[in-house]
Amino acid sequence: MGETFNNVVKKMGIPRLIISTFFVIVWILVFVKDLPAASLFSDSVRRFGMNGILVLAMVPAIHCGIGPNFALPIGIICGILGGLISIQAGVGGLGGFLLAIAIALPISVIVGWLYGIMLNKIKGSEMLVATYTGFAFVSLMSIAWIKLPFTHPEMRWPIGEGLRVTIALESTFGYILDKFLKIEIGTLRIPTGMLLFFAFMCFVMWVFSRTKAGIAMKASGDNPKFALASGINVDNYRILGTIISTSLGAIGYIVYAQSYGFIQLYQAPLMMAFPAVAAILIGGATAKTAKISHVVIGAFLFNGLLTISLPVASSFFSGGNISEVFRMIVQNGIILYALTQVGGGE
Amino acid sequence: MAEVNIENQVEEKTLGQRIVRTILQNSVTILFLIVCIGGIYASKLPVFFIANELLTRVTRNTFLVLALIIPVMAGMGLNFSIVVGAMAGQMAIVAVTNWGIGGLPGTFLAFAISAPIALLFGKGTGILLNKTKGQEMIASMIVGYFSNGLYQLLFLFMVGPIIPIAVKGMVLSHGVGLRNTIDLAKNGDGAPGIKYALDTATIFGLETKVPFFYVLLIGALIGAIVFAYRIVKSQKLHLQASEKNKNMINLIISVLLIICSVIVMFAPEMLSKQMQMLARLKLPLLTASLVLLLAGFNLIIVKTKLGQDFRAVGQSKHIAQVSGIKVNKTRELAIMLSTMFAGWGQIIFLQNLGILNTYGSHVQIALFAIAAILIGGASVSKATVGQAFLGVILFHTLFIVSPMAGKNLFGDAQIGEFFRAFVAYGVIGVSLGLHAWKKLMMSKA
Numbered sequence: 001m002g003e004t005f006n007n008v009v010k011k012m013g014i015p016r017l018i019i020s021t022f023f024v025i026v027w028i029l030v031f032v033k034d035l036p037a038a039s040l041f042s043d044s045v046r047r048f049g050m051n052g053i054l055v056l057a058m059v060p061a062i063h064c065g066i067g068p069n070f071a072l073p074i075g076i077i078c079g080i081l082g083g084l085i086s087i088q089a090g091v092g093g094l095g096g097f098l099l100a101i102a103i104a105l106p107i108s109v110i111v112g113w114l115y116g117i118m119l120n121k122i123k124g125s126e127m128l129v130a131t132y133t134g135f136a137f138v139s140l141m142s143i144a145w146i147k148l149p150f151t152h153p154e155m156r157w158p159i160g161e162g163l164r165v166t167i168a169l170e171s172t173f174g175y176i177l178d179k180f181l182k183i184e185i186g187t188l189r190i191p192t193g194m195l196l197f198f199a200f201m202c203f204v205m206w207v208f209s210r211t212k213a214g215i216a217m218k219a220s221g222d223n224p225k226f227a228l229a230s231g232i233n234v235d236n237y238r239i240l241g242t243i244i245s246t247s248l249g250a251i252g253y254i255v256y257a258q259s260y261g262f263i264q265l266y267q268a269p270l271m272m273a274f275p276a277v278a279a280i281l282i283g284g285a286t287a288k289t290a291k292i293s294h295v296v297i298g299a300f301l302f303n304g305l306l307t308i309s310l311p312v313a314s315s316f317f318s319g320g321n322i323s324e325v326f327r328m329i330v331q332n333g334i335i336l337y338a339l340t341q342v343g344g345g346e
Numbered sequence: 347m348a349e350v351n352i353e354n355q356v357e358e359k360t361l362g363q364r365i366v367r368t369i370l371q372n373s374v375t376i377l378f379l380i381v382c383i384g385g386i387y388a389s390k391l392p393v394f395f396i397a398n399e400l401l402t403r404v405t406r407n408t409f410l411v412l413a414l415i416i417p418v419m420a421g422m423g424l425n426f427s428i429v430v431g432a433m434a435g436q437m438a439i440v441a442v443t444n445w446g447i448g449g450l451p452g453t454f455l456a457f458a459i460s461a462p463i464a465l466l467f468g469k470g471t472g473i474l475l476n477k478t479k480g481q482e483m484i485a486s487m488i489v490g491y492f493s494n495g496l497y498q499l500l501f502l503f504m505v506g507p508i509i510p511i512a513v514k515g516m517v518l519s520h521g522v523g524l525r526n527t528i529d530l531a532k533n534g535d536g537a538p539g540i541k542y543a544l545d546t547a548t549i550f551g552l553e554t555k556v557p558f559f560y561v562l563l564i565g566a567l568i569g570a571i572v573f574a575y576r577i578v579k580s581q582k583l584h585l586q587a588s589e590k591n592k593n594m595i596n597l598i599i600s601v602l603l604i605i606c607s608v609i610v611m612f613a614p615e616m617l618s619k620q621m622q623m624l625a626r627l628k629l630p631l632l633t634a635s636l637v638l639l640l641a642g643f644n645l646i647i648v649k650t651k652l653g654q655d656f657r658a659v660g661q662s663k664h665i666a667q668v669s670g671i672k673v674n675k676t677r678e679l680a681i682m683l684s685t686m687f688a689g690w691g692q693i694i695f696l697q698n699l700g701i702l703n704t705y706g707s708h709v710q711i712a713l714f715a716i717a718a719i720l721i722g723g724a725s726v727s728k729a730t731v732g733q734a735f736l737g738v739i740l741f742h743t744l745f746i747v748s749p750m751a752g753k754n755l756f757g758d759a760q761i762g763e764f765f766r767a768f769v770a771y772g773v774i775g776v777s778l779g780l781h782a783w784k785k786l787m788m789s790k791a
Contacts, residue, residue, distance in 0.1 A: 122779050125779070127481065129775055129782060140768050162758070274491070325503070339478045339484065
């Protein structure tokens with residue numbers, strides 16, 4: 001009995017066990033407190049779909065050896081640019097969504113490529129430099145949002161200069177995936193289209209990781225010296241991984257925005273890398289290994305927990321957003337835990 | 347090893363090559379000097395305003411920046427977790443404000459309370475950073491975010507039910523959690539709080555806020571005498587040429603400062619109307635002395651056994667271990683000291699600001715302190731007191747002028763604000779990136 005218990009702990013890892021326990025407790029409390037379970041479940045599924053691809057963007061980064069992509073805001077901003085250009089072009093509906101992705105992809109490939117070259121020059125310090133590169137890029141683009149010549153009335157302030165802080169997507173590609181084959185039973189709503197799209201992206205990533213390039217990329221992340229010895233150009237595969245991660249960040253943000261209903265500019269993308277990193281770590285990934293299953297489990301547990309803990313917490317405590325505090329502790333706690341597992345070697 | 351190589355190369359090169367080398371090595375600082383001068387010019391702000399604002403900011407921020415130096419010495423890089431120390435400082439401020447102890451007693455009580463809390467936090471951080479060797483900086487940054495969550499848990503949800511707060515005005519209207527802003531000018535009973543307690547202190551009936559240029563004059567006079575004495579002495583000894591040059595340059599700077607201060611204070615008619623105002627600049631002597639004390643501490647500690655241990659650990663953990671230094675303990679101590687100083691630094695900062703932004707005052711301090719010291723020319727492996735001072739001056743000049751410069755150049759003050767955020771983040775990214783790149787190149791060579 002004790003042995004099987006130890007095995008379970010070992011297999012799941014202590015943090016994942018704690019988070020899962022929390023998840024179960026929170027759900028029990030939903031029923032104890034008689035909160036609207038169906039709509040809470042719908043919300044957590046929606047949040048899971050919204051954030052899924054952003055979490056998926058961590059996989060190629062971890063595979064190719066640059067570690068969790070803390071510079072995810074770079075990819076996100078490429079996605080924002082795609083979205084803005086699509087709105088400016090005036091294409092609505094599914095066309096607008098596809099156009100946004102079609103524009104964001106080449107931008108993110110170029111940006112990711114440049115960024116990948118940079119990362120090859122700073123091997124060993126990727127995580128910290130990535131964080132600050134992301135931060136700096138967000139601030140630089142904040143200047144750009146004031147100055148870029150977009151003219152669509154949805155985007156500009158009615159008076160004054162610059163783009164709005166939040167841009168509504170109601171009239172363009174908002175909810176376009178969510179609405180596709182949507183299931184609605186009472187208060188239970190499942191955004192089927194978005195989940196299908198997420199599943200499709202996961203499948204593509206899974207297929208890629210089984211191709212020759214995918215295996216070579218994984219090898220160069222697992223053991224760069226060995227990969228180099230067997231004739232793999234490690235630097236190129238690191239760049240490839242960075243490009244894929246940045247592109248997934250861009251697509252992920254467009255999917256996120258269509259479900260959220262808004263594009264948020266300026267400082268909004270600043271901290272978006274951390275929840276994604278935390279989610280995949282909760283799913284069971286480490287700074288060196290990641291699987292698609294980690295993405296799905298992590299995104300579901302983390303986002304589910306955050307969505308449900310807010311109403312549950314506020315049924316106990318009045319005032320103050322305790323679930324936000326909870327998010328900060330869980331999110332950064334899990335990243336710290338992962339860091340202690342990487343380092344420590346002397 | 348590497349440093350020895352560089353010095354040997356310098357000896358061989360001609361003067362021109364040496365100048366080029368110096369410029370390249372200090373490119374970040376020089377770039378900022380140019381940006382700052384351009385910014386001052388573009389902002390069209392009066393000189394007195396900039397100087398006055400700068401003096402305030404240098405006295406209130408430098409202590410925090412100086413808190414970064416010891417961990418760098420111990421090879422742990424830039425300590426992003428000074429945020430944790432700042433939280434300890436704020437906890438102490440909340441305590442003294444709650445008890446209604448203001449003025450100098452309140453401030454020094456806050457120093458006393460924050461020290462043990464910060465040492466404890468520093469110990470925890472140190473243990474954690476020992477488990478993440480090689481990734482200390484990102485780990486210390488995440489420690490900052492993580493403890494911010496705990497800090498909010500403490501002050502948003504435990505104040506009221508668990509931690510009693512006597513002053514009504516400090517607690518949110520529903521009785522749980524501290525308010526977003528706490529006024530430090532007045533305590534609950536209307537008596538003065540700790541605002542300006544250090545800055546405008548009177549000791550034995552003497553005001554400690556004195557004209558800046560008098561202080562500068564006296565300081566420069568002492569400096570001039572010291573350097574002149576050294577030059578005379580060094581002619582007997584056979585010192586290196588670089589050492590002699592250094593003394594000479596310092597002497598010239600001191601003399602120039604003496605001339606400037608004399609002109610400002612005693613011959614204002616030589617200056618334009620704007621420059622005459624400079625005579626009115628006042629330096630809070632007590633705050634400035636605390637800053638100088640910490641600067642002195644950082645300089646003196648290098649000469650002690652402890653300081654040598656820090657440096658030995660910083661240079662090579664392995665060799666330090668072999669020569670009998672307790673590496674992990676030494677590293678923990680470095681972080682503990684840094685955290686304690688950060689707590690005091692935050693109290694100094696907030697007594698000047700006069701308002702505690704309960705959930706925001708501490709959030710950005712690591713970013714600004716680290717950006718400042720890097721702009722001063724420091725790196726992940728080397729940071730000096732001089733770089734801290736120079737960095738604070740340059741970084742805060744940019745801070746003061748960028749909104750107006752942004753407005754004048756681009757018609758939007760917001761652009762200036764985003765620009766300075768970009769600069770703070772960018773300079774950290776670039777400096778750390780360059781450092782990692784050099785390290786990679788060296789390991790390949």
